[in-house]
Amino acid sequence: MTKEKQPCWVKEAEQIMPYVKNTLEELGLSYEVKPSGLYLPEGQDRGIFVGDHLMRVVPEHQLIQEFRECHHFQDLPVGIEGFADRAMNAVYLKEGPFCIVFMTAGHELGHILTERSKEEEEKAFSFQLAWQEAAYKTAGYVRGLVMDSISTYLSRLPKNSPYYHHRQTFSLIKSLQEDGVSLMGLYELFADEKVC
Numbered sequence: 001m002t003k004e005k006q007p008c009w010v011k012e013a014e015q016i017m018p019y020v021k022n023t024l025e026e027l028g029l030s031y032e033v034k035p036s037g038l039y040l041p042e043g044q045d046r047g048i049f050v051g052d053h054l055m056r057v058v059p060e061h062q063l064i065q066e067f068r069e070c071h072h073f074q075d076l077p078v079g080i081e082g083f084a085d086r087a088m089n090a091v092y093l094k095e096g097p098f099c100i101v102f103m104t105a106g107h108e109l110g111h112i113l114t115e116r117s118k119e120e121e122e123k124a125f126s127f128q129l130a131w132q133e134a135a136y137k138t139a140g141y142v143r144g145l146v147m148d149s150i151s152t153y154l155s156r157l158p159k160n161s162p163y164y165h166h167r168q169t170f171s172l173i174k175s176l177q178e179d180g181v182s183l184m185g186l187y188e189l190f191a192d193e194k195v196c
């Protein structure tokens with residue numbers, strides 16, 4: 001894997017497949033990553049599978065549409081880069097710069113790889129930070145994937161976003177990380193289950 005191959009702009013899940021694979025390996029997780037069989041003529045339904053979970057990268061208009069279908073016609077909240085649909089066992093990510101798409105992939109996988117928990121956001125942020133750390137370790141190919149990209153993203157969340165409180169959740173997990181707590185340990189703790 002070379003730095004040169006890292007895509008600047010991600011439009012399809014296949015573009016991040018090797019990075020997802022390497023990061024899961026680094027985390028010691030045994031989910032298999034494979035291309036999906038969903039290749040529709042428009043080319044919009046491509047994706048990859050992480051274990052049983054389909055991950056798709058879609059344009060913004062499609063993310064809005066998928067979100068409405070999944071959330072009983074609610075509008076997509078501002079500042080949202082992706083979401084996990086448990087009923088469909090799918091993760092949707094908005095197309096965009098590599099570091100944002102890859103970071104969001106980690107967060108949404110953190111939601112969906114384990115059952116819903118009482119501390120769902122704490123769980124997802126723990127996984128996301130573990131994901132970023134692992135991505136750093138696997139190689140220099142994560143150029144641009146700066147550790148503070150989550151805080152940068154969160155700092156841009158407008159006050160009227162229903163996800164504004166994620167800032168506090170993230171700060172909590174970050175301070176636990178700085179205290180030397182294992183992120184995957186935290187993930188399992190918040191998920192209240194062992195991950196494979």
Ligand SMILES: [Zn+2]
Pocket residue numbers: 107111120121124
């Ligand atoms: Zn979340």
